[in-house]
Amino acid sequence: MKFLEKILVAQDFGKSSDNVVKSAIELAKIFQSTIVLIHILPDDIVNEKAKSLLNDTALTKLIQTRDLIKNEGVKSESPLLMVGNPHETIVRAAVDVNANMILVGSGETQKGDTFCLGTTAERIIQKSEKPVFVIKENVLLNAEHILCPVDFSDASKRALKNAIAIARRFKSELTILAVCELQESTWFTSEKIKEKENELRYKLHKEELDSFLKGFNLRDLNWSKEVPRGRPSEEILNTISRKMIDLLIMGTAGRTGVNRMIMGSVTEKVIREVPCSFLTLKSEDAVSLQLETHIRDIEQLHTTAMELIEDGFYDEAIDQLNACLSINDMYVPAHKGLAKVYDRLDQSNRAEVYRNHARDLMDKVWYQKIEQEVRKLRGS
Numbered sequence: 001m002k003f004l005e006k007i008l009v010a011q012d013f014g015k016s017s018d019n020v021v022k023s024a025i026e027l028a029k030i031f032q033s034t035i036v037l038i039h040i041l042p043d044d045i046v047n048e049k050a051k052s053l054l055n056d057t058a059l060t061k062l063i064q065t066r067d068l069i070k071n072e073g074v075k076s077e078s079p080l081l082m083v084g085n086p087h088e089t090i091v092r093a094a095v096d097v098n099a100n101m102i103l104v105g106s107g108e109t110q111k112g113d114t115f116c117l118g119t120t121a122e123r124i125i126q127k128s129e130k131p132v133f134v135i136k137e138n139v140l141l142n143a144e145h146i147l148c149p150v151d152f153s154d155a156s157k158r159a160l161k162n163a164i165a166i167a168r169r170f171k172s173e174l175t176i177l178a179v180c181e182l183q184e185s186t187w188f189t190s191e192k193i194k195e196k197e198n199e200l201r202y203k204l205h206k207e208e209l210d211s212f213l214k215g216f217n218l219r220d221l222n223w224s225k226e227v228p229r230g231r232p233s234e235e236i237l238n239t240i241s242r243k244m245i246d247l248l249i250m251g252t253a254g255r256t257g258v259n260r261m262i263m264g265s266v267t268e269k270v271i272r273e274v275p276c277s278f279l280t281l282k283s284e285d286a287v288s289l290q291l292e293t294h295i296r297d298i299e300q301l302h303t304t305a306m307e308l309i310e311d312g313f314y315d316e317a318i319d320q321l322n323a324c325l326s327i328n329d330m331y332v333p334a335h336k337g338l339a340k341v342y343d344r345l346d347q348s349n350r351a352e353v354y355r356n357h358a359r360d361l362m363d364k365v366w367y368q369k370i371e372q373e374v375r376k377l378r379g380s
Contacts, residue, residue: 003287004031008099011039016105016137023141028074037079040086087123094130101286103133131286133279142246143170149177152212155251163249165287174223179232180205217312233269248278298327
């Protein structure tokens with residue numbers, strides 16, 4: 001069972017490259033991942049000698065970095081040295097090598113007292129369907145306190161699922177943020193009506209959050225929820241600053257919709273100013289289970305299923321337990337496991353069906369044992 005199989009790590013050999021590599025190694029160690037390094041050469045160099053020199057220098061640096069990674073006990077495939085537009089080539093390479101995640105430096109530039117996200121990193125996020133992990137300059141990978149904003153969309157559901165899995169591995173504190181946008185005043189509504197509408201909106205928003213969270217396994221996690229009122233981008237940035245968040249995990253498509261070239265407006269505003277490292281997710285998981293489908297050992301399937309339930313991967317756990325029943329439909333632990341997972345999903349009727357199956361099978365086995373003992377006694 002694997003969670004984060006392959007990480008594509010973009011290298012520009014700039015001042016933040018060492019930090020990006022160190023962060024990639026730390027992440028790979030925790031998830032037992034394989035790293036693939038990539039460097040993009042410019043496609044506008046005419047001079048052949050200069051082109052050859054750049055190629056040889058870059059390849060040497062890539063090989064040295066790969067060897068460094070291997071010396072840390074982390075798997076690393078042959079590095080990729082490619083020519084072309086940086087963000088387009090990296091996004092395409094991530095698909096070609098079947099990476100679970102792209103890890104890249106922020107490439108940020110300073111404007112006044114704040115740092116803004118670099119163009120390449122932002123364009124990779126815009127164009128990539130793969131999750132993108134952006135490491136801020138001069139900050140090693142740290143996930144002591146994770147923030148995951150949610151708006152109850154599919155994208156935020158995916159983000160929270162991944163945030164929980166990462167929080168479990170890093171033993172992080174997790175804050176779930178659900179900002180309630182209030183109704184603005186208009187010329188045809190009085191202040192009193194607006195206040196009543198906003199109170200009702202806030203009450204329903206909190207109820208929706210509670211309902212949303214029931215679909216996740218938050219047991220044994222150090223987590224909390226916050227429901228501030230205001231503008232989402234502002235409240236997310238304020239929370240990051242106030243709670244000294246180390247890692248932001250959020251979906252790039254919210255309720256307003258998004259296409260392949262455009263991030264959600266909230267995400268776009270946040271990632272341009274966020275002071276910490278962050279992970280964005282669109283249509284694919286960063287922490288994606290890789291289960292061995294050829295396993296026919298019923299006990300191993302059951303053990304994997306129980307681990308999946310505890311990690312909050314309910315659909316995958318159901319698949320493993322059904323695989324157990326395909327081997328032996330009288331396997332009681334699988335029926336009990338299905339009852340457990342459907343309880344977690346608040347599907348009490350289905351859970352009760354499997355509990356009854358388990359009970360009936362246990363009774364049947366018990367009566368068979370009694371009958372065998374009686375036959376032995378009669379025979380003696």
